[in-house]
Amino acid sequence: MYLKQLFRHWTYQVFAPGTLLRRKYEAFKSLLAHDAVALELIADLEEMFYGKRLADRQCAVWMTNRLSSAVSTMAGQLVEMNPTRYMDLPEYFRKIDFYVHMALELEQPEVGPPYILSLEEAGAMPKLAGGKAANLGRAKSLDGIPVPPGFVVTANAFNYFIDFNGLGEEIEKRLRQMVVGDRDLLARLTAEMQELILAAEVPEEIARGIRFGVSEIIEGDDLIAVRSSALAEDGEISFAGQYASELNVQPNDVLEAYKRVLAGKYCPRAVAYRISNGLTDSETAMAVLVIPMVDADTAGVLYTRDPDCWGREAMGVYGVRGLGHGLVDGSTSPDKAVLTREETPRLDADCTPDAGGLPSEESLVRLGRLAMRLEEAFGRPQDIEWAEDVTGELFVLQTRPLQEEREEALAGQDPIPMATRPIAEGLERASTGAGCGTVYFASSGERIAQIPEGAVVVTPSLQPSLLTFIGRMNGVIAATGSRASHFASVARESGVPVVVGDVRAQLEQGQLVTVDGTHGAIYEGCVEAIMTRAREGQQVSERVVEQYAKVAPLTVRLNLTDPQAEDFTPMGCRSLHDVVRFCHEKSVNEMFAVMDKKGRGMHSAKRLETSLPLVMYVLDLGGGFFANAGEGKTVSPQDIKCRPMWALWYGLSDDRVQWPSRLTAMDWEEFDKVSGGIFSFDSKLLASYGLISEDYLHLMVRFGYHFSVVDTICGPEQGANYINFRFKGGGAGFDQRLLRLEFIRRVLDRYGFETTTRGDMIDAKCSRLPENDIRRLLMRLGYLMAVTRLMDMRMDSEEQVAAEVERFIHDAESRDG
Numbered sequence: 001m002y003l004k005q006l007f008r009h010w011t012y013q014v015f016a017p018g019t020l021l022r023r024k025y026e027a028f029k030s031l032l033a034h035d036a037v038a039l040e041l042i043a044d045l046e047e048m049f050y051g052k053r054l055a056d057r058q059c060a061v062w063m064t065n066r067l068s069s070a071v072s073t074m075a076g077q078l079v080e081m082n083p084t085r086y087m088d089l090p091e092y093f094r095k096i097d098f099y100v101h102m103a104l105e106l107e108q109p110e111v112g113p114p115y116i117l118s119l120e121e122a123g124a125m126p127k128l129a130g131g132k133a134a135n136l137g138r139a140k141s142l143d144g145i146p147v148p149p150g151f152v153v154t155a156n157a158f159n160y161f162i163d164f165n166g167l168g169e170e171i172e173k174r175l176r177q178m179v180v181g182d183r184d185l186l187a188r189l190t191a192e193m194q195e196l197i198l199a200a201e202v203p204e205e206i207a208r209g210i211r212f213g214v215s216e217i218i219e220g221d222d223l224i225a226v227r228s229s230a231l232a233e234d235g236e237i238s239f240a241g242q243y244a245s246e247l248n249v250q251p252n253d254v255l256e257a258y259k260r261v262l263a264g265k266y267c268p269r270a271v272a273y274r275i276s277n278g279l280t281d282s283e284t285a286m287a288v289l290v291i292p293m294v295d296a297d298t299a300g301v302l303y304t305r306d307p308d309c310w311g312r313e314a315m316g317v318y319g320v321r322g323l324g325h326g327l328v329d330g331s332t333s334p335d336k337a338v339l340t341r342e343e344t345p346r347l348d349a350d351c352t353p354d355a356g357g358l359p360s361e362e363s364l365v366r367l368g369r370l371a372m373r374l375e376e377a378f379g380r381p382q383d384i385e386w387a388e389d390v391t392g393e394l395f396v397l398q399t400r401p402l403q404e405e406r407e408e409a410l411a412g413q414d415p416i417p418m419a420t421r422p423i424a425e426g427l428e429r430a431s432t433g434a435g436c437g438t439v440y441f442a443s444s445g446e447r448i449a450q451i452p453e454g455a456v457v458v459t460p461s462l463q464p465s466l467l468t469f470i471g472r473m474n475g476v477i478a479a480t481g482s483r484a485s486h487f488a489s490v491a492r493e494s495g496v497p498v499v500v501g502d503v504r505a506q507l508e509q510g511q512l513v514t515v516d517g518t519h520g521a522i523y524e525g526c527v528e529a530i531m532t533r534a535r536e537g538q539q540v541s542e543r544v545v546e547q548y549a550k551v552a553p554l555t556v557r558l559n560l561t562d563p564q565a566e567d568f569t570p571m572g573c574r575s576l577h578d579v580v581r582f583c584h585e586k587s588v589n590e591m592f593a594v595m596d597k598k599g600r601g602m603h604s605a606k607r608l609e610t611s612l613p614l615v616m617y618v619l620d621l622g623g624g625f626f627a628n629a630g631e632g633k634t635v636s637p638q639d640i641k642c643r644p645m646w647a648l649w650y651g652l653s654d655d656r657v658q659w660p661s662r663l664t665a666m667d668w669e670e671f672d673k674v675s676g677g678i679f680s681f682d683s684k685l686l687a688s689y690g691l692i693s694e695d696y697l698h699l700m701v702r703f704g705y706h707f708s709v710v711d712t713i714c715g716p717e718q719g720a721n722y723i724n725f726r727f728k729g730g731g732a733g734f735d736q737r738l739l740r741l742e743f744i745r746r747v748l749d750r751y752g753f754e755t756t757t758r759g760d761m762i763d764a765k766c767s768r769l770p771e772n773d774i775r776r777l778l779m780r781l782g783y784l785m786a787v788t789r790l791m792d793m794r795m796d797s798e799e800q801v802a803a804e805v806e807r808f809i810h811d812a813e814s815r816d817g
Helices: 002-015 017-049 057-081 089-104 126-140 155-164 168-175 183-198 204-217 251-264 268-276 361-378 445-449 464-472 486-494 542-546 576-592 643-652 668-674 734-750 771-787 798-815
Strands: 116-118 151-153 224-230 245-249 286-292 296-303 314-321 335-340 382-389 394-401 422-424 428-431 434-441 455-461 473-480 498-500 512-516 521-524 606-608 616-622 688-693 696-703 706-713 722-729 754-758 761-767
Touching: 017 057, 017 576, 017 616, 017 688, 057 089, 057 168, 057 576, 089 576, 116 126, 116 204, 126 151, 126 155, 126 224, 126 286, 126 361, 126 394, 151 204, 155 168, 155 204, 155 286, 168 183, 183 251, 183 268, 183 464, 204 251, 204 286, 224 251, 245 251, 251 286, 268 464, 296 361, 314 361, 335 361, 361 382, 361 394, 428 473, 428 486, 434 473, 445 464, 455 464, 464 473, 464 486, 473 512, 486 498, 498 512, 576 706, 576 722, 643 696, 643 706, 643 771, 706 771, 722 734, 722 771, 734 754, 734 761, 734 771, 734 798, 771 798
Parallel strands: 434 455, 455 473, 473 498, 616 688
Antiparallel strands: 116 151, 151 286, 224 245, 224 286, 296 314, 296 382, 314 335, 382 394, 422 521, 428 498, 434 512, 512 521, 606 616, 688 696, 696 706, 706 722, 722 761, 754 761
């Protein structure tokens, strides 16, 4: 393919240089269009890769594929512009692109059996059974740990369910639009995904296994619990309260309950939580645990190492009457007992349990023994869900790693000034740490959805609906709830301080307060002594950044910063961003050198009729002339539609510029070399040339013994706009030419151009400015070109340069309007 490209390029160069100019320009325009797309994508990906914008990984894959496509086109168009110089660029791009896709590739979900596991089997298969079921299965395998019978519908079954119903593409399409900060979008997309699942059919292979499993674990019409057990749940990240569980399910309704639990994978708070912790959709495939319902007399949770035990190492037992649902959803304040951390625990003498929400002392001691056994078996402190039925039999319903407070959160704060009095103290500490912000009362769903950034939220209870917006909170004050709630678990992971106590009457909307979750107090204003550490919840989860650690250097990192460096080559490109930078820089350079002084390819150009003593030929690349310009060999400035040409011509033809009436501005140096009076003054060999389109101008102007080149795009697309300018030569002595060059440099520097000089040549450039700014600079540049025509002849000192600069700036700006 490249040989054909080379042959075509050489053929056009020899036989159809005008066609080559047009092809080069079309390739250039395409390259710039894709450059704008690529830079927008890079900016969006940077926000995702560095944790500034939380979006699903499918979004990153989709956007990276679009970036790859745009960069591929840019590389191809640069080769089209000059195949002899950039033939190897596509190969380097493909190499980078290969590693990008390797780094970002998502693991394909496994859809084959097994679809059903016994609870005993689940303990050894966490990647099939999910964290909750695997932990419970391991507990069941231990002698003496009372775990109900049960079975697991595996993560593979979930994947097969999605595949069987053809939902994969529909879910992926919505995931790639998912952004955590957009509440309305998140709610709409998750609702659509849930509807897709609820309307789908459970494959018969799975349905048959579920029905059989239910018949094995219950008798008659006993009720069952259908609980989430997603991969990654109840591990290093708890997912507490994120997923749905279906309780008191009739056996005949088990398949619908199963689908509801699967759909719960895509509730807004669960999706936001997953993305915020850097996990992909496939890494949280939904397994489902099915166990009999326990006819609970009391139920609750036990922490084998409870920091809220007044500085002592002890176990905390929290309980309520009946099922523990009100406890974990934060709607009920539980009773509490404290047990020593011994092989045979003892009840703390100062914490004798009430008769209400806790079992008997004998049951509490037995529960403590079971808890210590589980901690020993799992090798770390545990968060255990328990229930005691009406017959007095204890059951362990769930065990997971305890989300312990971070050491810095538990550390004592600096001494609080004596004058600082708390608004409230002695509150229950549901999550330690400290946070400062303005009070916001969140008493309803509508109010919750409007929680402002950095607020201290005052709420009746620690309800799960708050979880979606936890990233905005600097602290939480709840009238009811406890450390045992799902919200408190996630708050501890996020470093958000939470205290419990009904102090709403002591607070006002908008009041600035400090929440001290470590000591259970609230203070007026921001207390510096308490705010000794930044709230970790404000920082992005390391997992979010880590998941892109390999792909970010290959995509968005920019290594090619200096176009003059030796490694500014195709071989020096190490990322897609580098290829974008290289292509843009080299394509502009290609257009800057699009014509030589012989004006090749300009045979069909029209001569510009003007009162200025200039010989100029203009070639329209498309859209540069108005439709009524006619078919003749000449055009006037009024026929030109090209926006940058109009702006430049406005400055060049300024009526304050004194042009000689008899001396034609052309290439006198070339005339001296080859003419001897043979050529006429309007010869194309000695003239100035312009290539124009509606928003593009390439102009080479010959003024006596020096020439100027202007290459520019001036259009509505800011990212594509630029001006490149070159000025070289002169008829005076070298020192005088340098003084004129210094004048030009100072003027252009004042206008924000980036300039470099070599000998008697200056190059200047600016880019990515709005259309009006480019137009204004072109007007000034045209005026500069006209004013400096013969300036070298009268320059003799640095002082004169400085004075001329000030005079020029004043004159030019007075004409801008």
